[in-house]
Amino acid sequence: MLPEKTDTVIVGGGQAGLAMSEHLSKYGIPHVILERHRIAERWRTERWDSLVANGPAWHDRFPSMEFPDTAPDDFATKHSVTSYFEAYAKQIAAPVHCGVEVLNATRNAHGTGFVVDTSQGTIEARNIVAATGPFQTPVVPSVLPDLPGITQMHSTAYRSPDQLARGAVMVVGAGSSGTQIADELRRSGREVYLSVGPHDRPPRSYRGRDFCWWLGVLGKWQAKTPPAGKEHVTIAVSGARGGETVDFRRMAATGITLVGRTQRYSDGHLHFGPDLAKNIAEGDANYLSVLREADDYIARNGLDFPPEPEAHIIPPDPACISDPVLSVDIAKAGITTVIWATGFVQDFSWLKVDAFAPDGKPLHDRGVTDIPGMYFLGLPWLSMRGSAFIWGVWVDAQYLAEHIAASPALKAG
Structure with a gap:
């Protein structure tokens, strides 16, 4: 009472x-x-x-x-x-x-x-x-109208691949939820499209320490205000399968089709911005900046952490980044589900x-x-x-x- x-x-x-x-x-x-x-x-x-x-x-x-x-x-x-x-x-x-x-x-x-x-x-x-x-309150942009044969849901309603109708899946949003859901769907055998907007992409771990540890010793957890223009930038990080760095190029190599930010719908087509390469590059820059700051911290403090030079290597862009898909015919692509991993208000x-x-x-x-x-x-x-x-x-x-x-x-x- x-x-x-x-x-x-x-x-x-x-x-x-x-x-x-x-x-x-x-x-x-x-x-x-x-x-x-x-x-x-x-x-x-x-x-x-x-x-x-x-x-x-x-x-x-x-x-x-x-x-x-x-x-x-x-x-x-x-x-x-x-x-x-x-x-x-x-x-x-x-x-x-x-x-x-x-x-x-x-x-x-x-x-x-x-x-x-x-x-x-x-x-x-x-x-x-x-x-x-x-x-x-989940945010679902009013981009796509209600269409026969297409199920739309926010990421809060997604549970597993088995709940979805057969067919390809469009995942909109490349933060932690969107990337993990897209990866799970692809591993289940689905055809997956992933709409990638601006994001930060920290390393899961580096030189033997988790990125949560690095953000602590580098003073980033204690930052009082977000960097200019970064107030609402999503973070792509995952603890799945023991924790791994989110790598969009690796996701593309598994068969996920990466596209830019979802902009509009017309005549059966979803249209995407030409910003995919830019978004990926800015995520890479964020990733590399954490590595450099970590290296500087190790050097300043004389720490005996194992070197990890391979972590600094950014592989070439796959075709879906260098020659981006700007629109998709929903019916021809066989898309039956759209998952909006687009955050909350x-x-x-x-x-x-x-x-x-x-x-x-x-x-x-x-x-x-x-x-x-x-x-x-x-x-x-x-x-x-x-x-x-x-x-x-x-x-x-x-x-x-x-x-x-x-x-x-x-x-x-």
Whole structure:
């Protein structure tokens, strides 16, 4: 049963909500977590069957708990991740209320704090933390109309090759989801087209260390703002099959047809931009820059890491890059499924407070808004590049809990 009042309401029972709960508990601050489904629901029902974490288990975890079923250098399955969050909630005795949807949250018209209307009643709280994360509403561009014989789905609806009708598959989006899904489909024997837009393509590992380790020692996880023009650039990285560098040329060699960014549809044809070679080249440049910075770091610190000169070799472009396909006749190509691995937008329609810019983006400084008691957590670049990752959200939650604990209203109470 929900309390009528509490100090802090946390909306969202994923990694952000659990991290916030742990830190609030350390300060003895009463709170509840409201989760409309189950803990880590998106890992349960909005990811494909074979998905594994994109970071090794030593990295993608909270500081106080290791994965019990995954070796530190291995990549946890989605089922292991779900079990991990459930066990973590028990470990910290998180006050999670599942099956409770937040309908509206408004400022209290008769005093300080907020009134939170839910599917199971109303709660008054001094603080509210929006911890719903970055993966809220799937984005499906309105490029392709509904066509007979063509199934369109977002990557959140994809589970395995067996669920799809027979025929070729067009995958739109070359981030972690799109590349892994395209690769799985090709390995299952499907004809696959992969639409590749701008992306970063880091090495999975280099000179004996995972790229997560390299981003740490090179200070990239702690970067405060994204590079100019890179705010929404996707990252192509994979933990599949023990972890491997995403290599679009190798994917082409397996039979996947690479095309540029999907632009429009007309007369039975999908049309693509002439930007494939440019996108691939910029991804290569990102990849090579990490290698060079890693080499410099090794030299500066006198580390005895094994050399890996072959990692710097970029092979020649395959025909689909040097002579790109600019349009595809859907019927002749035998395409029966289009999978949109095109990301998400945030949905704060339930939050009726003046904490947003005209474009709908939350206004905050490290998650703290100008509205007393209103906080955001788990968003990309909330305080640093690592903010949307498990360990990063834990750090951000600690900062917000300190802010809440230091507020004059709490001390007065």
